[in-house]
Amino acid sequence: MEDQSSRIPGENNGASEGGNVEENSLSYLDLTSYQLHDLDGIELPPSLIELDLTTNRLSTLDPRIALLAQLKKLSLRQNLFDDAGIEPISRWDSISGLQELVLRDNRLTKIPDASIFKSLLVFDISFNEIPSLNGLSKVSNTLKELYVSKNEVTKIEELDHFHELQILELGSNRLRVMENLQNLTHLQELWLGRNRIRTVNLCGLRCIKKLSLQSNRLTSMLGFQDCVALEELYLSHNGISKMEGLSTLANLHVLDVSSNKLTTINDIENLTRLEDLWLNDNQIASLEGIDSAVAGSREKLTTIYLENNPCVWFL
Template identity: 85%
Template structure:
């Protein structure tokens, strides 16, 4: 069972059946997450493109696997103790820090593009992560991903990353697994023999920026 709604707020959701598994409330003017405490079976929650400033009132959503909060006004990560989430999007918010994901060890996909993040941190415990998107932030280096041995897609484009050698050292754990990497619009992507160097780092790479390899 799923529910898609147009709302100015979440008031009234308390009357929705507690068997609901998917709730879509994107592209509205919702300012507060509320009246969803009883939705214990909820697996997907979509609240993108609203006016949310705070992540709250989700502690009872213990079966939640996908949380989509892109295009809001959130400044701080607060997953309310949830540990089963597999897909999480906080793209286009106002985050300055990546702290707050440490206990989400089931995470497989994490989308954090278009924020103000200056440092990669809090990632070392996310050993199931397959997709990491931190493009369009304020990163100058790649950090805290050495343990991510399942990583397949890494989006780092549109930052201020200086060193390809630093990328190589940081991604040592996923060197064999990584198939896609985006580094364009970083200083390091302007270096001589950029594509050849990246292909040497990651022997099974299939795509670097817009370049696709057989």
Template identity: 80%
Template sequence: MEDKNQPMSDENLDHTVEIDLSSTVLDLTSFQLHDLNSVELPPSLTELDLTTNRLSILDPRLSHLSNLKKLSLRQNLFDDAGVEPISHWDALSGLEELILRDNKLTKIPDVSIFKGLLIFDVSFNEITSLNGLSKVSNTLRELYVSKNEVPKIEEIDHFCDLQILELGSNRLRVMENLENLINLQELWLGRNRIKVVNLCGLNCIKKISLQSNRLTSMKGFEECVALEELYLSHNGISKMEGLSKLVNLRVLDVSSNKLTSIDDIQDLNRLEDLWLNDNQIESLESIAEAVAGSRETLATIYLGNNPCSKSSNYSAVLKEIFPKIQQIDSDLFA
């Protein structure tokens, strides 16, 4: 039986793709198209998804889609020259979402024409600088530049309405120039080279990831009282500190560090997920006191690959401490 979800084979690429000319949404994901010659582009389109094709040049007919709000060119073969024409297409100025993820870009493209842009994604490219972001509309809500070669956070001062900033897997060494992001809710900086936490005075963030960096201290989160999720795994942290005021914290991941004890979370009464695996915690004796505030809320705990996890009554002790526990390491309970 033919699998309708499979991409079109090369022998089908020359056949015209049947399109309803009154459509507002066109999804051509995984059609393996080299160009759009076989595709009708209805002028009524508001969303066009060209994810996972073999496109390297923008079809000039796109310049007439004046109703377009969302355009995804994810996972194609576009280089800087290939996407350059879009910066001149006035009819597309109402675009709100532009996805250029997973292509061959080496710089931030000029998208200044889009005065109401809300989502901009250039992750998984070969971008070496954030130069060019200063031209991006200050209406932006979500910015994704992960998995590139960016060494410095810059040209983001005007994004006062930004809610999500993703700069993971780059070459960043310093947290800086975040002061004006007063509405930021999520900050993703995993897999960089950051040694010191500096949130530049921001205190309304709800999610922060600094996994796989070079941190040796937890200090720097004390004023983030709205914080709900904190991810700090795979660093060099030896002490849990600066957490006692984070009363809204639900998820705390400090796995794969150098911790020898559990500290500074005894007053957190909303904690649901606690990841402490792959540390150097010796004993379970003081754990009940250490997590006193979350004994009734904790649903998941990871303590595997600590010396304490080798004790014969490991799971039984944890179940007794946490009456509502649903998961201990990889073991799930009904």
């Protein structure tokens, strides 16, 4: 609501024209992109529910944040926080009702202690320098979205208690094996692009709707057969030579197998809901049989992308 949100509070403390809106009625404060080194001189109304400090120059936490007892969302994205700078938040019991904590794009080398946040739903520690998921076991089992992309993580671990997790982002790390996912029975989105994974292992998960394994080291598409709820599958930039294991994925809308080593189009006859099919940058020599391959999805299919294949060089 416009009368409850503000940029840096001015002299009127957010008062609207023709009326008095007291500062303690402010629920959302957006201080994005002010290049602030600290929050000196900026009022933090005790009624704040959301505080956005994205893209500043902060390296220490203002202790007044600890007094915002109604705070639900806190974004410290793209600042200069290191482990010591963020550590005080682990003792701020007054804001233990926090539901969303964003520490993306800072200078962290370990997962902060977030154990006091018993209702946490979203935790984002992407774009840091974290080598291990050690510490996630202390994060509340209420978590629904976890983002740890662009770090230096080598092993999937300490996720067993996240029974309500719906989104897991671990792209751009150093993972070699898909493991320890079996308890994430409500997981709907799994993002593992830009790792070093060679084999698909979804540990029996069946509810996933979006899955990305782009830019890994896959040579086979086998392993997705049981993911019958899958709607989007991204496998570009791997070493896959054969389309297979797709016939059970009746709910698939998007299939991206571009930049692989495919020579033919196979196993998509049953994909009647397919809308986008990305096959560019492969080694498909002929369009023969493509009509029958996409016959089942003809009513839904809007995109077939075949650029940079031998079959289109002379068209």
